[in-house]
Ligand SMILES: NC(=O)C1=CN([C@@H]2O[C@H](COP(=O)(O)OP(=O)(O)OC[C@H]3O[C@@H](n4cnc5c(N)ncnc54)[C@H](O)[C@@H]3O)[C@@H](O)[C@H]2O)C=CC1
């Protein structure tokens with residue numbers, strides 16, 4: 001998106017073979033085999049060369065690897081550069097959001113971090129299907145600069161000041177999508193799915209608001225928008241992972257089948273812990289954690305959710 005909207009883009013890849021493939025053949029066979037990347041994009045496995053003079057640095061590694069990677073990267077960030085987080089996860093152990101991990105580990109001012117989040121499944125973006133997204137940060141000028149840098153005929157970016165809401169929406173929807181995948185595998189219908197999305201959003205908002213988010217963010221693109229996209233799409237890794245668990249596969253078996261990161265699998269533990277710390281009930285997240293990490297049967301998890309005390313909506 002950055003390249004198509006006019007920025008000079010360099011991708012950093014850990015493996016030179018991947019960098020060479022992107023640089024020379026404009027493809028990334030492993031990640032998006034059928035996509036031709038813009039020929040203006042270059043790539044390198046040399047970290048210092050990739051970051052040299054970069055004013056916008058977009059970060060998209062699996063959430064649990066961010067802290068370790070930042071230790072290596074941070075010394076190369078140009079002074080004043082904007083750090084764009086594309087990640088949708090919560091760190092295990094610390095229960096921190098990705099922007100918090102960036103601020104803490106790279107020792108940068110929080111104003112320098114901008115979060116981009118929304119219903120943005122990578123294969124659909126690559127196919128240039130129209131979509132919208134949210135650019136959230138505490139520095140409005142930086143948000144507008146990023147908004148401008150990714151605005152395209154097929155991408156409509158909106159700015160927001162609610163970093164907490166956007167990050168929590170992005171992280172928790174992955175957990176709800178795991179549950180959604182389980183319901184599909186168990187043959188449950190549209191009433192179940194709609195109930196799950198709605199109550200999933202309710203618990204997402206409950207936690208987000210307790211952490212300081214604006215409740216309206218959860219009705220927006222980074223909340224409901226991303227939740228619906230991820231749950232409804234067979235392209236979603238989290239939903240697909242949930243389907244494996246719903247078919248009775250173990251966590252290990254599902255991990256072997258998944259080629260890419262399903263963030264919700266680890267984040268459900270951190271989100272559950274975070275919710276407990278602030279005294280917020282997250283029954284769906286609790287059950288997803290039990291299925292993923294305690295070997296609970298998804299059908300029993302559904303029974304437990306349905307058997308909870310009845311109460312006002
Ligand atoms: N794929 C998608 O549709 C979207 C993904 N995201 C978020 O972006 C983040 C990254 O997701 P994807 O790119 O899809 O995941 P991915 O599993 O494809 O991994 C991203 C990249 O990180 C590399 N990587 C893996 N382990 C690493 C490590 N230890 N150190 C450095 N690099 C490592 C992988 O080789 C890959 O190039 C996640 O937080 C995800 O939730 C957000 C929006 C859409």
Ligand SMILES: O=C(CO)COP(=O)(O)O
Pocket residue numbers: 088118119120121122174177226229230235236237238239261262263
């Ligand atoms: O975040 C995403 C879409 O907005 C991608 O979801 P998955 O990680 O489940 O594929």
